[in-house]
Amino acid sequence: MTTAQTYANFSAREARGVSPAYERLSLAVSGDDEVLALLDGLPPAKRQPNLLFGVVRLLGGPVEDPAAFHDYTLANWPRIEAQIRTRATQTNEAGRCAVLLPVLATLPQPLALLEVGASAGLCLYPDRYAYRYGDHLIGDGAPVLDCEATGVLPPLMVPEVVWRGGLDLNPLDVTDPADVAWLDALIWPEHAHRRARLRTAAAVAAADPPLLVRGDLVDDLPALVERAPAEATLVVFHTSVLYQLLPARRAAFTDLVRGLPGHWVSNEAPGVLPYDDLPEPPDDAHLNVLALDGRPLGWTRGHGQAVHWFG
Template identity: 65%
Template sequence: MTTPSIYAEFAAREARGVSPAYDRLATAVAADPEILELLGTVPPAKRQPNLLFAVVRRLGGPVGDPAAFHDYAVAHWPAIRTGLLTRATQTNEIGRCALLLPILAALPQPLALLEVGASAGLNLYPDRYGYDYDGHRIGADEPVLTCALTGTPAPRRLPEIAWRAGLDRNPLTITDPDDRAWLEALIWPEHHERRDRLHQAAALAAQPPLTRGDLVDDLPALAAQAPRDATLVVFHTSVLYQVPPPRRERFAALVRDLPGHWISVEAPGVIPLGQLPAPPDGALHNVVALDGAAKGWARPHGQALTWFA
């Protein structure tokens, strides 16, 4: 895809109806020759809308008005370019735990959780959050993760977790002010509830057990640390799209050989999953899969899960 089409699709399928500010901004960038030319000076993987907008927000720039954004980006491009090259979209969206819970609760307990691309590790604590599936409540009083669930019963229990670990090439420390500010910048402007949930989750999680490493080279050694009497679950959410395809294939082959289960939540096509049914609507949906078998469509921030028949 071209850079203009990436921004136009982001506006139409991800931001529309979800973030008016990012809808306007992405639509404007898609038709802005000067900003597009500047984006052409960084590698394609660093041109994604979420990353650009978060970098500008972290620098204190405006994202509510496209004209003001244009002027700021042109005037501060060296700093923005540095941010694009050194940062990554490590959105630690705990709402995605609501997508994992129906699978986690059904596996043999207790579990040993290992998250690949863990960011600050907040999704390693699905047992400490509250959930609301269309009025069915389970878990803690806060934070509460709301998810519209279709096609499968709501989970009746929280998972029992005996061990947890995160693997990331650049793990974030939730108690570090700069890392915390970057996680907040990645949350879209109008999403105050997500920002509140981040703060609540950070207070619950303290400092998760994170390892700096590569998803292929360092996964086996970390997985070997899991207790033998717990069910190993390797999972990742919106991570592999940032990994080159050959490396994804090596990771998939590796994780299939581990003695446990594999949960993936990724965009369609990131992992070969065979023929998929049509998504519920024209918005962007990720695919939830267990052990390489597609199970359902999910909205990117965990706000809805549609289970396949």
């Protein structure tokens, strides 16, 4: 897929109906030869829309007006490029816990949670948040995570978590204002509710910081698994992480995680992991596949706002 096609696809399938600013901007970039030429000078993994747009937002540049974005990007490309080359998309959306909860609540309790691609670790606190599935409220924490659930009954309670650990190439610290600023920059422009949710979830994590380890999700995973308590059910999980890996590395991770004790929960775009049979998605929006131990269970929206269960 060319860079132009990547941006056009992002506009039509990910941003449409979710972020008018990014829908408009990514469509404009898909036809902007000057910006595309700059992007094509980067490694393929660094050309993605969320990374470019997040860096421009972090630097104070405009993302609402495509013409202003074009001018700013060309005028400030050395600064933008430097940030893109050193950063990664680390959207740490606590709302994704709402689509993980129907799986986590069914596993033998208590749980030892280990997230790969953990960013700042905000998804390691599903027991501390509250959830609203329609008019069904679960838990009494904050923030309250809203999720539309079809095909599955909402869980009756939050899970019991006795250990939480995360692995990331560049873990972020929720007590560091610069790291929180990057997480904020990755939130799409119109999503004020997600910014408020980030601040509340970050306060939860800062009050009881998780164990976050800098490392590779293949090479360093076994050592972190050894630190989890044996009396708890180990759950290795990830959301929108594996698409950033080359296929061979993805396969190595899959082979490794299948051999670990406990359970494996994945929430990745279709095509990232192999499945023998997937039903048709409920719509043409960009959806992830929620799976337990390699068995697909449902379609989910990227920020945790909906789960369509079929498992």
